[in-house]
Amino acid sequence: xxxxxxxxxxxxxxxxxxxxxxxxxxxxxxxxxxxxxxxxxxxxxxxxxxxxxxxxxxxxxxxxxxxxxxxxxxxxxxxxxxxxxxxxxxxxxxxxxxxxxxxxxxxxxxxxxxxxxxxxxxxxxxxxxxxxxxxxxxxxxxxxxxxxxxxxxx
Amino acid sequence: xxxxxxxxxxxxxxxxxxxxxxxxxxxxxxxxxxxxxxxxxxxxxxxxxxxxxxxxxxxxxxxxxxxxxxxxxxxxxxxxxxxxxxxxxxxxxxxxxxxxxxxxxxxxxxxxxxxxxxxxxxxxxxxxxxxxxxxxxxxxxxxxxxxxxxxxxxxxxxxxxxxxxxxxxxxxxxxxxxxxxxxxxxxxxxxxxxxxxxxxxxxxxxxxxxxxxxxxxxxxxxxxxxxxxxxxxxxxxxxxxxxxxxxxxxxxxxxxxxxxxxxxxxxxxxxxxxxxxxxxxxxxxxxxxxxxxxxxxxxxxxxxxxxxxxxxxxxxxxxxxxxxxxxxxxxxxxxxxxxxxxxxxxxxxxxxxxxxxxxxxxxxxxxxxxxxxxxxxxxxxxxxxxxxxxxxxxxxxxxxxxxxxxxxxxxxxxxxxxxxxxxx
Numbered sequence: 058x059x060x061x062x063x064x065x066x067x068x069x070x071x072x073x074x075x076x077x078x079x080x081x082x083x084x085x086x087x088x089x090x091x092x093x094x095x096x097x098x099x100x101x102x103x104x105x106x107x108x109x110x111x112x113x114x115x116x117x118x119x120x121x122x123x124x125x126x127x128x129x130x131x132x133x134x135x136x137x138x139x140x141x142x143x144x145x146x147x148x149x150x151x152x153x154x155x156x157x158x159x160x161x162x163x164x165x166x167x168x169x170x171x172x173x174x175x176x177x178x179x180x181x182x183x184x185x186x187x188x189x190x191x192x193x194x195x196x197x198x199x200x201x202x203x204x205x206x207x208x209x210x211x
Numbered sequence: 212x213x214x215x216x217x218x219x220x221x222x223x224x225x226x227x228x229x230x231x232x233x234x235x236x237x238x239x240x241x242x243x244x245x246x247x248x249x250x251x252x253x254x255x256x257x258x259x260x261x262x263x264x265x266x267x268x269x270x271x272x273x274x275x276x277x278x279x280x281x282x283x284x285x286x287x288x289x290x291x292x293x294x295x296x297x298x299x300x301x302x303x304x305x306x307x308x309x310x311x312x313x314x315x316x317x318x319x320x321x322x323x324x325x326x327x328x329x330x331x332x333x334x335x336x337x338x339x340x341x342x343x344x345x346x347x348x349x350x351x352x353x354x355x356x357x358x359x360x361x362x363x364x365x366x367x368x369x370x371x372x373x374x375x376x377x378x379x380x381x382x383x384x385x386x387x388x389x390x391x392x393x394x395x396x397x398x399x400x401x402x403x404x405x406x407x408x409x410x411x412x413x414x415x416x417x418x419x420x421x422x423x424x425x426x427x428x429x430x431x432x433x434x435x436x437x438x439x440x441x442x443x444x445x446x447x448x449x450x451x452x453x454x455x456x457x458x459x460x461x462x463x464x465x466x467x468x469x470x471x472x473x474x475x476x477x478x479x480x481x482x483x484x485x486x487x488x489x490x491x492x493x494x495x496x497x498x499x500x501x502x503x504x505x506x507x508x509x510x511x512x513x514x515x516x517x518x519x520x521x522x523x524x525x526x527x528x529x530x531x532x533x534x535x536x537x538x539x540x541x542x543x544x545x546x547x548x549x550x551x552x553x554x555x556x557x558x559x560x561x562x563x564x565x566x567x568x569x570x571x572x573x574x575x576x577x578x579x580x581x582x583x584x585x586x587x588x589x590x591x592x593x594x595x596x597x598x599x600x601x602x603x604x605x606x607x608x609x610x611x612x613x614x615x616x617x618x619x620x621x622x623x624x625x626x627x628x629x630x631x632x633x634x635x
Contacts, residue, residue: 073374074396075414081396082379120398120555122380123338139300140499140545141457144537177382177549178300178499179339182457182529183464192341 059102063087067106077107081117085124094125122176130165130172132210134158135189138175141182150186153200157207170211213443214451215431216424217467220311226346229353232314240430241359244322245367248433251281253326257429259437261449266294266385266422267498267526268603269515278409279327279417289329290418292394293320293426295336295343296378296385299498300549301531304453305423307465309336309343312427313350317373319429321359324371327419332373335390338380347375382553386602387420389555400557401602424453445471446514452525454513456482458532459489465529471517475509477530489534493618497526499546500607502614503533522614538634539619540626543611544572550608561605564591568612575623578631585623588616 059067070083084103088095095118104114118124136154138147155161158171165172181187184196190210195202219227219235227235244253258273279289293316297305308316316334324332336344351373354360362370381399383389388402391413412418428450432440441449448470454477455465461483468481474496478484485491493505496513502523504511511521518525533542551565568591571584595609616623626632 079394079396082393083396086377086379117396117398120381121378124379138545139549140495140542141301141531143545144458144531144534144542176339177553178298178302180297180303180306180337182301182303182531183455185457185463189339194339194341 059088059099059106060091063091064106067103071107078109078113081107081109081114082121082124085114085118085121089124093131094128128165130169132170132191133172133174135174135176135179137177137179137185137187139178141178142186145185147186150188150198150200150203154203154207157203212469214467215435215443216308216315216427216451216453217311219315220307222307222311226310226312226350227314229314229350229357232312236434237314237430238318238357238359240433241318241321242365244433245325245365245369250326250328253322253433256437257326257432260432260440261437262425262428262432262440263448263450263515264422265424265428265452265528267299267500267524269525272421272425275409275421276323276327276419278407279419280410281328285328286416288331289327289416290413291320291324291327291329291332292387292390292413292418292420293332293334293423294385294387294390294420295334295340295423296390297337297340297423298382298385299500299527299529300546301457301495302455302498302527302529303457304455304465304527304529306340306343307453308423308427309340310346313343313347314354315427315430316347316423317350317354317359319426320373321354321364321371322429322433323419323421323426325369327417328369329417329419330370330372332371333394333413334373334375335384335394336375336377338378344375344377351375381555382549383555383602383604386604389602390420391418398555400555401604403601443469444514445469446512446517448514448516452513452528454481455529456532457529458494459486459534459536460484460532461486468513470514471512473510473512474504474530477513478509478532482532485532485534489536491532492535492537492539493533495526495531495533495546495611496523497528497530499531499549500524500603500610501526502610503618505618524610536634538576538632539615539622540572540576540632541634543615543619544569544576546611547572547608550604554604558600558602558605560591560594560599561608564595565605565608567591568608575626576632578626578629580627582624582627584627585616585620588612592616 070080104111187196254276262272263269389399393399408418551569554561556562574580592609592613595605
């Protein structure tokens with residue numbers, strides 16, 4: 058079941074659109090903001106609220122890369138694997154992080170602290186290599202910088 | 212050398228707030244346009260300036276606007292959408308403008324919306340651009356408070372509401388009709404054209420979609436005129452452009468420079484040349500979806516028509532450099548893997564061909580490729596080409612592939628015959 062707060066936030070989005078289903082992506086983002094990911098149950102709840110089928114909501118949810126249909130860790134590390142970062146050392150950086158937190162791309166650490174995912178170009182190529190942790194952007198990465206950053210996210 | 216778009220941007224400091232922006236002459240073009248110039252005349256002015264779209268395709272902005280129905284019977288509301296979904300690998304110019312001067316974009320959007328008589332405007336923003344989002348939301352609130360947005364702007368009777376829509380990922384959202392589907396809360400698959408968005412766009416209403424850099428120009432053109440704009444470039448096109456260089460160069464970055472400077476000037480004078488121990492082998496001149504240019508092209512002028520004449524595209528104007536310490540097959544594989552992953556799956560050549568290409572390239576890079584793959588790669592590149600798909604995604608993916616096969620043929624053959632990557 059969606060919480061009252063979630064419903065209120067989704068209805069606020071619906072107001073600015075000509076019809077409710079336009080708020081589908083907003084609704085998915087709102088639920089994910091509160092729960093970290095979007096479960097099958099949440100897909101059904103959103104569909105009911107917007108007056109569209111479960112399948113329509115799921116087709117949208119599974120299309121967008123920043124909507125998670127599986128649980129993720131408390132912190133999501135997104136490492137840019139696009140071409141400028143590749144030239145500037147993405148591969149060794151990935152190996153370092155992967156070894157340090159003990160997971161590969163797509164994995165979540167057993168303590169639930171980190172999920173590690175690749176991300177397409179983050180638009181900061183003159184400062185490559187780059188990554189994001191949750192909503193925070195980091196560039197000109199080195200192994201020392203990674204060590205410091207990882208410590209900041211519990 | 213004039214730098215109209217970036218003169219008020221100081222990296223590392225907060226962008227101008229409304230007061231500072233106004234002190235620097237900001238929002239005077241809005242007042243001038245809304246009070247003294249008819250909407251159609253603004254479109255004519257932009258047409259006369261020959262402002263070509265800065266998102267990558269280079270379509271004339273004024274012509275795009277002139278397709279919007281302007282008679283009293285046109286369906287309403289009309290929409291203006293700013294494409295701020297920058298995600299072309301190797302491209303980092305819109306981030307600079309969005310973070311550096313949000314009011315310049317807002318002012319450009321108000322005048323552009325007035326020109327096509329749009330009452331609603333959206334900024335479709337890449338989700339990852341959090342700093343830009345914060346700055347834009349603050350600037351929009353300031354503009355509402357000062358009466359530059361909302362109802363009856365500056366007493367002109369013109370109304371405009373402006374919203375920021377933060378995306379949920381996927382490169383295809385940058386394709387203008389896919390972007391419109393995404394704004395409607397749907398999967399971001401491209402639409403059939405015609406009808407063009409100018410006739411039937413967002414929610415079936417007349418809509419113009421323009422890039423951040425394009426819209427950032429409008430206040431300057433209104434203020435200074437079409438002739439001034441045309442005089443800014445070294446080639447006849449008109450205007451400066453944000454150029455960028457990334458890769459193994461001494462001083463990677465983005466700079467506002469006149470259209471028509473050479474690749475060599477960009478690489479050597481602005482990016483500082485290659486870093487020690489690295490040699491230039493080639494570059495994608497305008498993002499991942501542009502054909503390679505190599506050493507013999509270094510004196511090509513960076514403008515839409517001149518880069519096209521050299522066999523590539525100006526694209527976004529941000530070059531990605533391939534150096535001699537990077538395997539060209541790995542480079543091309545990386546780019547094609549991106550396109551395969553980001554295909555929306557709507558058209559067959561793109562959905563089926565790109566993963567096939569990705570697998571063959573991966574295999575060649577690992578030393579398990581076969582000679583016949585070279586023909587199969589060319590075959591796919593041909594079928595990705597314009598006319599076989601709804602949008603420019605697969606044609607874009609074909610560009611680094613077909614030119615890579617041509618310029619790095621020997622490297623492909625060596626990987627296959629030696630059964631290993633010489634760079635590993």
